[in-house]
Amino acid sequence: MANRFRTLTLTFTLVASLLLASTAARAEEFITLASTTSTDQSGLFGFILPKFEAQSGVKVKVVALGTGQALDTGRRGDADVVLVHDRPAEDRFVAEGWGIERRDVMYNDFVIVGPKADPAKIKGTGDAVDAFRRIAAAPVDFVSRGDKSGTNAAELRFWKEAGVDPKAFKGYKEAGSGMGPTLNMSASLNAYTLADRGTWLSFKNRQDLEILVAGDKRLFNPYGVMLVNPAKHPHVKQEAGRKFIDWITSADGQSTIAAYKISGEQLFFPDANK
Amino acid sequence: MSETFGDALSLLGRLDPAVLGIVWLSFKVSLTAVCIGAAIGLPLGAWVAVAEFPGRSVLAVLLNGMMGVPSVIVGVIVYLLLSRSGPFGPMGLLYSPAAMVVAQTLLVVPLVAALTRQIVEDAWREYAIELRSLRFNMRQCISTLLYDCRFSLVVALLAGLGRAMSEVGAVMIVGGNIEGFTRVMTTAIALETAKGDLSLSLALGIVLISVVLVLNGGAYTLRYWAMRRYG
Numbered sequence: 001m002a003n004r005f006r007t008l009t010l011t012f013t014l015v016a017s018l019l020l021a022s023t024a025a026r027a028e029e030f031i032t033l034a035s036t037t038s039t040d041q042s043g044l045f046g047f048i049l050p051k052f053e054a055q056s057g058v059k060v061k062v063v064a065l066g067t068g069q070a071l072d073t074g075r076r077g078d079a080d081v082v083l084v085h086d087r088p089a090e091d092r093f094v095a096e097g098w099g100i101e102r103r104d105v106m107y108n109d110f111v112i113v114g115p116k117a118d119p120a121k122i123k124g125t126g127d128a129v130d131a132f133r134r135i136a137a138a139p140v141d142f143v144s145r146g147d148k149s150g151t152n153a154a155e156l157r158f159w160k161e162a163g164v165d166p167k168a169f170k171g172y173k174e175a176g177s178g179m180g181p182t183l184n185m186s187a188s189l190n191a192y193t194l195a196d197r198g199t200w201l202s203f204k205n206r207q208d209l210e211i212l213v214a215g216d217k218r219l220f221n222p223y224g225v226m227l228v229n230p231a232k233h234p235h236v237k238q239e240a241g242r243k244f245i246d247w248i249t250s251a252d253g254q255s256t257i258a259a260y261k262i263s264g265e266q267l268f269f270p271d272a273n274k
Numbered sequence: 275m276s277e278t279f280g281d282a283l284s285l286l287g288r289l290d291p292a293v294l295g296i297v298w299l300s301f302k303v304s305l306t307a308v309c310i311g312a313a314i315g316l317p318l319g320a321w322v323a324v325a326e327f328p329g330r331s332v333l334a335v336l337l338n339g340m341m342g343v344p345s346v347i348v349g350v351i352v353y354l355l356l357s358r359s360g361p362f363g364p365m366g367l368l369y370s371p372a373a374m375v376v377a378q379t380l381l382v383v384p385l386v387a388a389l390t391r392q393i394v395e396d397a398w399r400e401y402a403i404e405l406r407s408l409r410f411n412m413r414q415c416i417s418t419l420l421y422d423c424r425f426s427l428v429v430a431l432l433a434g435l436g437r438a439m440s441e442v443g444a445v446m447i448v449g450g451n452i453e454g455f456t457r458v459m460t461t462a463i464a465l466e467t468a469k470g471d472l473s474l475s476l477a478l479g480i481v482l483i484s485v486v487l488v489l490n491g492g493a494y495t496l497r498y499w500a501m502r503r504y505g
Contacts, residue, residue, distance in 0.1 A: 009313050012309040012310070013309070013313055015305070015306075015309045016306045016309035016310045016313070019306040019309070032369055032450075061452045061455055063369060063450035076357045076358055077359055078358050078369065178468050179468075180467070180469050181468050184467070184468075187470075233358060235358065235366065
């Protein structure tokens with residue numbers, strides 16, 4: 001009996017190690033890219049990365065997080081390259097020595113979406129700050145990302161410019177989640193929110209929401225790429241990481257970014273070679 | 275609602291390789307975790323049931339309590355351990371299937387151990403005098419009881435598998451939901467929901483439920499067949 005039990009334990013261990021071995025078998029060169037939900041969920045990486053991987057032979061593993069979290073991942077050394085969109089936070093990241101060789105990559109823009117009926121009457125103002133002021137003054141809901149993402153940081157800057165304390169505004173709800181779940185929440189509450197255009201265009205559960213304000217220069221949303229500092233984290237794959245940074249800022253990478261469209265609309269505009 | 279369901283079913287009709295890859299990875303990761311979890315949890319649970327030492331009941335309560343630990347907490351702990359800045363950082367396991375196996379194993383061990391303890395303790399009450407009179411040592415007692423309870427213990431393992439396959443919090447954090455590498459069914463569902471693609475979420479949900487049902491059905495049949503054969 002004891003023998004049978006030992007056989008059983010052995011079988012478990014054997015099956016486990018076989019399964020483990022089969023997952024570990026694929027040893028190819030890869031880098032870990034900490035990036036944002038806006039670039040991943042909009043489908044951009046799915047479009048541009050296969051081209052880079054075919055050319056360089058380096059596989060890119062994308063971990064999609066909020067900008068704040070992505071930078072933290074880099075800070076802990078769990079990523080080789082970071083691609084995010086919050087310039088002040090990126091500059092701090094570089095100044096503190098966590099990242100090096102920051103380059104501009106592309107930009108897209110934020111849009112203010114809200115219910116078609118537009119009870120806060122912001123449609124057509126074309127002035128983002130004024131729109132935020134009107135939303136705060138109206139009896140409507142506003143869903144915030146509340147997750148320290150780049151979009152969240154931009155939203156908080158708008159509230160500040162509008163002179164509104166969002167915490168004091170009754171309809172303000174912090175979702176504490178990514179762009180998608182925040183849009184889902186806004187759709188079911190028929191609330192206003194700030195979204196990046198890419199995620200909005202690829203978002204399917206829009207219900208009664210539509211873009212109300214877009215085109216204000218302040219809604220400009222630039223993305224930057226940087227290498228995690230190998231001096232802080234010696235295991236960082238700097239050669240492969242640099243290959244990626246060089247490619248995405250090269251003419252080839254830039255034209256691939258420009259070629260990505262959803263229903264005929266270009267999502268990201270390359271700006272590495274200004 | 276009915277439209278979403280219809281779309282989900284038509285999506286299932288044309289199972290593409292990416293979806294199959296996701297299903298296969300879920301299966302592999304969770305099964306590995308359950309195997310390791312069983313190798314630790316079964317003897318651990320049986321030992322707590324049989325052994326006499328101070329603090330035994332505290333340990334039993336602890337195991338029972340840990341059955342309900344939120345998977346996100348386990349995810350955060352494993353993340354901190356495996357992060358490059360953590361104690362096991364140099365192994366470079368974060369954002370890999372191995373990390374997901376570690377997290378799920380930590381979820382499965384207390385569950386399997388707690389259920390095993392309950393099942394074995396009941397059997398121990400019945401056979402204690404008999405086994406003692408045979409002058410069995412602790413090891414032999416544990417082996418005998420585990421062997422004797424093997425059909426009931428299948429339920430403990432299935433519960434473990436259920437927990438491993440259905441959790442999303444831990445694998446999302448330590449796996450990173452990387453496409454084609456650490457994306458499993460639950461994290462794919464979370465992602466598609468985030469993208470507002472509820473039909474695809476639901477389709478994946480149906481696959482997940484079916485896989486769990488098939489596994490449970492298989493285990494039930496095996497148990498039925500084995501019981502008839504071996505009593």
